[in-house]
Amino acid sequence: MDALLLSFRLALCVSAILLAGGLPLAYWLAYSNWRGKFLLEAVVALPLVLPPTVLGFYVLIAMGPRGPLGKAWQTFFGHGLAFTFEGLVLASVLYSLPFAVQPLIASFESVDQKLLDASAVLGAGRLRTFCRVILPLSIPGLITALVLSFAHTMGEFGVVLMVGGNLAGVTRTVSIDIYDHVQSLEYAKANRMALVLLLISFAVLSVVYAVNRQVGRQIGRRLWTPWTAK
Amino acid sequence: MDSVDSEISARMLTARAKLARTRPGSPPFVLDVSIEVPRGITILFGPSGAGKSTLLDCIAGLARPDEGRIVTGEKVLFDSDAGVNCPPRARRIAYVFQTLALFPHLSAEQNVSYGLNGLPTEQRAARVLEILKAFRVDKLRTSKPAEISGGERQRIALARSLVTQPHVLLLDEPLAGLDAELKASIVEDLRAWNAASRIPILYVTHVREEVDALGERVIAMDQGRVLSTGTPAEVLEAPRHRRLAQAAGFENLLSGTVVDLSVADGVMRVRLEDSRCEIEVPLGYAAAGDRVRVAIRAGDILLASSRPLGLSARNVMEGRIVAMEPRxxxxxxxxxxxxxxxxxxxxxxxxxxxxxxxxxxxxxxKTHSCHLVEE
Known part of the structure; x- marks a missing residue:
């Protein structure tokens, strides 16, 4: 059960960080006219095509005692980054980045440009337009982004193995735990964990698809209304 | 008199804008206009694709002219020479789009109060209620745009734009798709509201009937240029351009050759197309042998079932009915x-x-039902 709780904790942290960082990043990617934008788009999408081992390998190097990240962390917090929970969070954020950013970009881009124009001629600046028009109309995308990054982090294996290792209570997540059980031929235990993960993933994806339907959209708006109505 | 004049000029919108746009696969579009919009309603009339909306976008700051100068009163909003480009949110120009662009997730009341961000809550509520009443939609305060009918959505969009006390109002075919009665009633409410604040209103349309119903002044545009400016009668009853004549509802556009001129009578004879049919039209800047175009309204032609006699009308032509289509x-x-x-x-x-x-x-x-138009 430790492993499951750890996975939950990791996925929560990662989704929260991705939401906070993904919103401005997705906003910039959706609305910037910069010519080199495609380069950053490619970087964001990289984790979709790279094997987790490749990503994990470079993150591990960067976090190592001689890597730039590892050194900086050592200076500020007095301990290394590799094989810690914090290191695991950082690697997972990178690994799940496209799952948060791409739904956000898609929903920002689907907001009618005329609504943004209307907001501007009514005197609103970019931030106000974002908070009062773009964001409320992107609720389904927001929920999709949150849920996908949560689910993707819950299920990751390769990156965790590379960066976090296998320390009980610190970096041993559900997927690693299942792998351990299988290695030691404890199939019943492995099955229990695997089934839990399967059900969670199914439930989470059901939420995503429900939200993307019309009904879900209305639920999303209703959720948002008390926040924006003054 | 001086003070009145300066007050009027203080509220005048003047805009000069040049803008070239190239899109792959279509001929380049060039906007090159200079207009003056005094207080009251000015109609910007022209066929679709004339550049009307692009001009409005330039005035509102949503499009940036390559060159030009846009001024409301004393305030310079855009000046390419001086490097001034005021952002849309600081221009105090209200803009009602053709699609209205009401915020779908906000109620009518929240939509209208959107532009009143800086005001204290009480003042804000009072102003919103006042204008919702003026446009007769105060009952719909809590409804979302999707729950509101067409004409009422237009009223809410107008209210949202005017509640901010703008210096200029731009309307891009805001009443398209409404029946005449509803249109007239909304326009009356708009006039009533503007009687107090008297701001320049630039009203874009390509519908001839709206020009007659609203018109104080008309600016006729086509292909990125201003064709003529004046009262609706001056601009549309005697259109001087072919495309404008088409847009103004002249069903008969015929080309012909000038046969002879009688300067003393102020008329000339024109042979139509390559037929034997000749008509007398008002004298224009043409010489015998020149090609000209004549525009005639289908409603200005009388039809007789036997040869008419003793008429003052100079043009009587014999012909045969080809087809009759009920419209x-x-x-x-x-x-x-x-x-x-x-x-x-x-x-x-x-x-x-x-x-x-x-x-x-x-x-x-009649001779004077025949209008000479330029290409």
């Missing part, structure tokens, strides 16, 4: 007099004269 409350007859004319008739006239395809008729046309 709502009128019948559109095509008559071949060597060239084909379109004539509008009432269903009653069709019955009384027992008109049908193939029948011999005479068309009667």
């Amino acid at each position: 709502g409350t009128l019948v559109r007859a095509r008559v071949d007099c060597g060239v084909e004319f379109v004539v509008h008739l009432t269903p009653g006239a069709v019955r009384t004269l027992e008109l049908a395809g193939g029948i011999r008729v005479w068309l009667v046309l």
